[in-house]
Amino acid sequence: MIGAVVPAHDEEALIGRALQALRVAAAHPDLQGEEVRILVVLDACRDQTGDIAHAFGAQCLAVDARNVGFARAAGAQALIEQGARWLAFTDADSVVAPCWFSRQLALRSEAVCGVVEVDDWTGFTSEERSAYEAGYFDAEDHRHIHGANLGVSVSAYQQAGGFPTLCTREDVALVERLHALGVRIAWTNTVRVLTSARQDGRAPDGFSTHLGRLRSA
Template sequence: MIGAVVPAHDEEALIGRALRALRVAAAHPELLGEEVRILVVLDACRDRTGEIASRGGAQCLSVDARNVGIARAAGAQALIEQGARWLAFTDADSVVAPCWFARQLACRTEAVCGVVEVDDWTGFSAEERTAYERGYVDAEGHRHIHGANLGMSVRAYQEAGGFARLRSREDVELVQRLHALGMRIAWTNTVRVVTSSRQDGRAPEGFASHMARLKCA
């Protein structure tokens, strides 16, 4: 079984779109019918995120941490206990490609780091967009790490010790440990996710903070 973890804090406006994309990816023919379980980790949610997620066919797990590292780790552990062999991580404000799971497995590595595309550049100047694109490598062999587009085998995840209890950069810290252990990591732009251009993200030093810095440059 393949497990997908989606941490969410008050994401009722976006979680439905994220789950629809995950369901499409879960039905990809190259998975040969392997089960995919989607788990939304409701982190201190006060809105209808859980209701929408349940209606959309996802499992829900509630935590009260306001900490993405804790949320991702809780979701991963729950899916491991259900028998997952592969863990895929994305975010509630992101839309995975239809081949998202299939391409991760096709890499035949212990971990996969994919790329992200920004969904909407409204509100950004041409110069700000150019600055972003100049600093982003959308190619094979990139070295970007995104919690919105990350996958790994359960064996690798457990050997590396899982996600740390960090409010941001939990993804970077885990991939660094995987690398230090000599795990094979695919740095590929064939595994793709479209993500929000919002600047008021949930993690203090997450992608939204990077987008906000463009406005201040």
């Protein structure tokens, strides 16, 4: 079984499209019918995120941490206890490609770091967009780490001790630990996710903060 973890804090505006994309990816023929379970970790949600997640057939786990590392770890542990062999992580404001799960597995690595692509640059100048794209290496053997596009075998995840309970850069900390352990990591741009360019991000010093720096440069 493949497990997908989506941490969410008041994401009713965007979670629907994220879950629809995950459902499409879970039905990819290359998975040969292997079950995919999608789990939304509702972290201090006060809106309708949970209702929407249930409507899309996702499992929900409620926590009250306001900490993305804690939320990812809690979701991962729940899916491991259900028998997952592979864990895939994305975000509630992101849309995975239809081959997202199948491509991760096809790479035959112990972990996969994919790339993200901004879905809508409305509100940014062409200069700001160009500055971002000039600094982003969208190619094979990149070294970007995104919690919105990360996969790992359960055995490697457990060997690394899982996600630390950090409110930001929890994804970087996990991948650095995997690398230190000699885990085989695929750094690929064939595993792709569209993500939003919103400025009201949920994690401090996350992707939205990075985009915000373009505006103050």
